[in-house]
Amino acid sequence: xxxxxxxxxxxxxxxxxxxxxxxxxxxxxxxxxxxxxxxxxxxxxxxxxxxxxxxxxxxxxxxxxxxxxxxxxxxxxxxxxxxxxxxxxxxxxxxxxxxxxxxxxxxxxxxxxxxxxxxxxxxxxxxxxxxxxxxxxxxxxxxxxxxxxxxxxxxxxxx
Numbered sequence: 001x002x003x004x005x006x007x008x009x010x011x012x013x014x015x016x017x018x019x020x021x022x023x024x025x026x027x028x029x030x031x032x033x034x035x036x037x038x039x040x041x042x043x044x045x046x047x048x049x050x051x052x053x054x055x056x057x058x059x060x061x062x063x064x065x066x067x068x069x070x071x072x073x074x075x076x077x078x079x080x081x082x083x084x085x086x087x088x089x090x091x092x093x094x095x096x097x098x099x100x101x102x103x104x105x106x107x108x109x110x111x112x113x114x115x116x117x118x119x120x121x122x123x124x125x126x127x128x129x130x131x132x133x134x135x136x137x138x139x140x141x142x143x144x145x146x147x148x149x150x151x152x153x154x155x156x157x158x159x
Contacts, residue, residue: 002089004080004084005083005084007041007044007045007048007083008079008080008083008084010035010037010041010042010045011045011048011049011079011080011082011083012076012079012080012131013035013037014031014035014037014042014045014046014049015049015054015055015067015074015079015128015131016128016131016132017031017034017035018031018055018065018066018067018071018128019067019071019074019128019129019131019132020132021066023066023067023070024066025058025062025063025064025065025066026064026065026066027063027064027065028042028043028046028064028065030064031046031064031065045083046065048082048083049079049082049083050065051082052078052081052082052083053068054067054068054069054074054078054079054082055067055068056068067128070129071127071128071129071132072127072128072129072130073127074127074128075123075124075125075126075127075128076123076124076126076127076128076131077120077123077124078124079128080123087116087119087120087123088116089112089115089116089119090112090116092106092109092112092113092116
């Protein structure tokens with residue numbers, strides 16, 4: 001099973017919570033309560049996100065955290081990379097372009113690279129705004145991600 005680390009999962013959840021706040025500063029205790037993530041973990045994840053330039057720390061009595069940019073200008077890939085590093089589904093992508101030990105006999109490397117690129121592209125095409133938009137449902141293709149909004153009862157025609 002491919003799985004993100006718990007800290008990365010927390011990071012996406014915390015960033016999504018900040019995206020819902022419309023630019024208002026959110027305190028660590030409030031973020032912890034809203035997400036059910038322990039407060040020390042919230043602070044640890046936020047420190048990493050601050051270092052990555054995605055979150056701003058606001059000092060003072062009304063201090064806390066807020067996004068550095070608008071939610072539609074931050075994509076999920078950025079959040080994952082800030083907490084996990086580069087996204088690589090197989091060892092092919094981890095060697096900085098150097099061939100792995102099986103390169104001379106591997107017939108799948110080219111396709112793994114295409115698959116990894118498709119995953120990266122999909123994550124890059126989903127913003128924090130999309131993550132908190134209840135009507136957003138991504139449809140993934142090998143070419144691009146097409147956001148589809150949920151149909152309303154008043155909508156006519158097929159989706």
